[in-house]
Amino acid sequence: MRDPATGAGRVVLDASDIGRALTRISHEILERNKGAEDLFLLGLHTRGVPLARRIAERIEAVEGHSVATGSLDVTMYRDDLRSHPTRSPHKTELPASGIDGKTVVLVDDVLYSGRTIRAALDALSDLGRPAVVRLAVLVDRGHRELPIRADHVGKNLPTARSERVGLHLIETDGEDSVTIVDLPGSEHPDRGDRAVGDEGGDR
């Protein structure tokens, strides 16, 4: 699924920018956690999942042992469930040993309104009791609607609400890039602006 608007968008991060940002996030996570002990990288569907895997690979390269990754689908926890037609949830995959007592790092592509993260925190509390929950995002585009912030940010990207952030990854879209497209008329993050890769836009 390629964003049809990609061609018209302004590229703000290319493949090597994304690679560098992920490497930095990986090191930050390691530093903050003082190693890879009890670490679990939980990617949010759709693009958070491959991002979590990429970060895990980088941590493994540094630390020399593997880091568990998983996926979390928050569809049923969304606060806008009633304003859209339903769709099937994706797989939620956790380590067999559970998440109790672990350091869970939620990984998402674009942080926007913060509503997806709110839903993810609710979902997590139904799945176990992690010792610590942190948030890593590749892009923070601002316009938060809830008191939520990321612990690790690949790139702060000041945007207007009328703009659309398109985040593409090789695993899901065939290439690595972050673009900004001006999309007049969509002023609210949870209405109209349902860009590929946008937080709250992946439905």
Next chain:
Amino acid sequence: MSRHLLSIDDVSAGEIQTIFETAAEMHDVQRRAVKKLPALRGRTVINLFFEDSTRTRSSFEIAGKWLSADVINLSAKGSSASKGESLRDTVLTVTAMGIDGLVIRHSASGAAHQVAGWIDVPVINAGDGMHEHPTQALLDGYALARHFGEGRAEADSLEGKTVAIVGDLTHSRVFRSNVKSLAKLGAKVVAVAPPTLMPAGVGEWAKSDGFSTSYDLDEVLPEADAVMMLRVQRERMSGGYFPSPREYTVGYGLTRERLGRLKDGVPILHPGPMNRGLEISPDAADAAGSLVLDQVSAGVAVRMSVLYHLLAGENEKENA
């Protein structure tokens, strides 16, 4: 997806796949310590059962509760229906309380359709007389898809499989719904029954819905990739369909001897409740290939999926 689920006609093959995908995720929830999703929080579902039921009613109740809906059970016994209130008045009364979904079972064929015409909340048919029982067919299909897909409920894993449906077909809403849904899933159905329990006019119907019929179970069994045994519904019979239970078992029961005629690993289904020793022997019911209990757990997952898709999303009426 259609607003109601009254018949398998209300769902397309693609929608069945969507229902299966969601059911697979719901199946995972069944294994969690906290079996709760917030999708239907604040919504109220009423289970209106005018006929006896164990698994359908309790699995609709569990499904609704695990999705955080408030679920109320009403059965004809102990309700105003036993004082002579009409179906329409009962339905309008409970709807006026402000419910968001209605699950109904009734002994009259077409009852769910009628109810859907009286009220403007989604109606799910949990069995209407001898007509349809769509969630049963969906859970049967789902249990089979999981079996053939080795744990993954891909709807296309039923493509080309031969499913023998055996028993009291005349009185069976499970049969009617399964014929439609299995056709949508690409399976070949062989309907097996004694001539007296084969629905009247089945020839034309078999042609239009693409299934075949047989009176000879022993001939069909070696070809089957799955066998679905249906209950002999003595409560709907006024006698005379077969000379004696013993004779029925000899001709159409899944006996221990007949198990040997099946290909290796062929799954055995029964929607329950089973008449052990009549249409299904204990050997078959408890055989390694028996999916009877898988059907029950699939029932909760599939009903969660159906409730979610019908009740959780945007209400077209509200937005119209």
